[in-house]
């Protein structure tokens with residue numbers, strides 16, 4: 001980040017401050033105007049979620065179907081559904097806060113992900129079971145694709161919102177500056193005010209751009225390169241522990257942290273497992289899958305999860321950092337109003 005020293009005539013300082021405050025209240029308007037803008041933004045975000053786009057597979061430029069599941073419908077969504085629905089996080093447009101919404105199983109976890117041909121790569125959907133590492137990797141890949149899509153979509157919405165605010169601000173600011181009797185260079189005052197008003201927003205977009213580039217390199221590229229093969233060592237679980245806000249986590253987790261080593265010291269990836277976490281009946285259901293010959297390790301891991309406070313905290317962290325989780329409607333009802341509210345408020349703070 002560059003540090004800019006703004007040099008103004010000292011006598012102008014109070015007038016510049018006053019102009020800044022006036023601009024702030026005029027750009028963001030009254031509370032009701034601000035809410036209306038947030039409402040419009042959220043609506044636009046929902047509308048554009050299923051916009052036409054290309055398939056997520058590298059080098060595939062066919063058009064994606066509008067509703068690819070990123071969590072397995074047969075394995076993860078259906079088992080926690082009631083009357084064809086689950087509950088998922090949603091923004092309440094009127095109060096600009098989070099709430100839970102009933103979502104049909106054909107919609108839950110969907111995004112415009114893959115073309116018809118690539119959609120059929122997730123053949124375990126039809127079989128109702130993930131039975132080998134190759135399929136695990138495919139399931140993980142599609143969650144990562146949605147994660148990247150989510151980040152890009154959020155960035156786009158944010159950038160559009162800032163642009164809208166700038167368009168609203170510029171004529172007001174230029175008009176004020178024309179009439180002002182500053183001794184300082186007005187172009188400098190203008191640049192200063194724009195930086196103060198929008199600098200933080202622009203920084204947020206720039207950071208999001210960096211996040212996307214990082215996640216593409218860390219998650220998407222290696223998984224895309226390994227598609228259909230056993231995965232390489234992506235350190236996925238280590239990353240999760242360091243960064244509990246990744247939204248890939250709820251969907252699928254490959255744990256490599258204690259992968260046994262072969263004689264030559266390389267990790268043995270015949271040992272790998274897959275975690276899906278569902279809040280379920282007031283408690284947590286953790287669904288672990290591994291290759292049959294590693295069943296003993298899986299059982300040991302399941303025991304660890306049921307005892308370990310750290311594991312519980314990790315899962316809590318995954319949920320907080322992600323909008324990408326779903327709950328059985330009756331399970332949500334059972335956890336009680338106080339916990340529900342705390343959960344939704346926690347999420348709003350992210």
Ligand SMILES: [Zn+2]
Nearest residue numbers: 055060115118
């Ligand atoms: Zn494709």
